[in-house]
Amino acid sequence: MEQTFIMIKPDGVQRGLVGEIISRFEKKGFTLAGLKFITVDRPFAEKHYEDLSAKPFFNGLVEYIISGPVVAMVWQGKNVVTTGRKIIGATNPAESAPGTIRGDFAIEIGRNVIHGSDAVESARKEIALWFPDGPVSWRSSLNPWIYE
Numbered sequence: 001m002e003q004t005f006i007m008i009k010p011d012g013v014q015r016g017l018v019g020e021i022i023s024r025f026e027k028k029g030f031t032l033a034g035l036k037f038i039t040v041d042r043p044f045a046e047k048h049y050e051d052l053s054a055k056p057f058f059n060g061l062v063e064y065i066i067s068g069p070v071v072a073m074v075w076q077g078k079n080v081v082t083t084g085r086k087i088i089g090a091t092n093p094a095e096s097a098p099g100t101i102r103g104d105f106a107i108e109i110g111r112n113v114i115h116g117s118d119a120v121e122s123a124r125k126e127i128a129l130w131f132p133d134g135p136v137s138w139r140s141s142l143n144p145w146i147y148e
Ligand code: DAT
Pocket: 052, 057, 061, 090, 091, 109, 110, 112, 114, 115, 116, 118
C-alpha cells in the first residue's frame, strides 16, 4: 500500500491543530504507519528541504521548521500521496481551496501549517530520513469497509 510523509509544522503544533489534522487523514480512511513528536536541528531541516537549497526563501524556511516541535507522520492508503496533497491544499494558502487544511487554517506561504510529500519517490526518501527504523507495519481491520 502506498505511503506518504506528512509533517505538522511548528505553527500547526503551536496553534493546536494536531488533533484536527490527524482527524482529517484518519476520517478519510487512511491509516497511520508512523508518528513522532520531535524538534529537528538545522542540518536535518536542510536535508529535508535540500531540493530547495538554492531558493531565496530557503533560510527562512529552515528557521521556521526548526523553531519548535513538529509532528512527523507516515500515512498509508491507496493514492495517499496525491490525495494527501489534495487534503493539504495549494502551497500558498491564499490559493488553497476552502476545505483543505491550508485553505481552512493558514494565510501566508511561510506559515502554511503542514508538509506533504509531492511524489511517491520523494515520499520514500522522506520516510527513510524521518523514520530510519521504518514505519509500523500493520493492517487495519476496517480495510474491507474502506476498500472494495
Ligand atoms: P509544498 O510544501 O506545497 O510541497 P514546496 O515544496 O514548493 O511546497 O516548498 C516547501 C515550502 O517552502 C512551502 O510549504 C512553503 C515554502 N515556500 C515555497 N515557495 C515559497 C515562496 N515562493 N516564498 C516563501 N516560501 C515558500
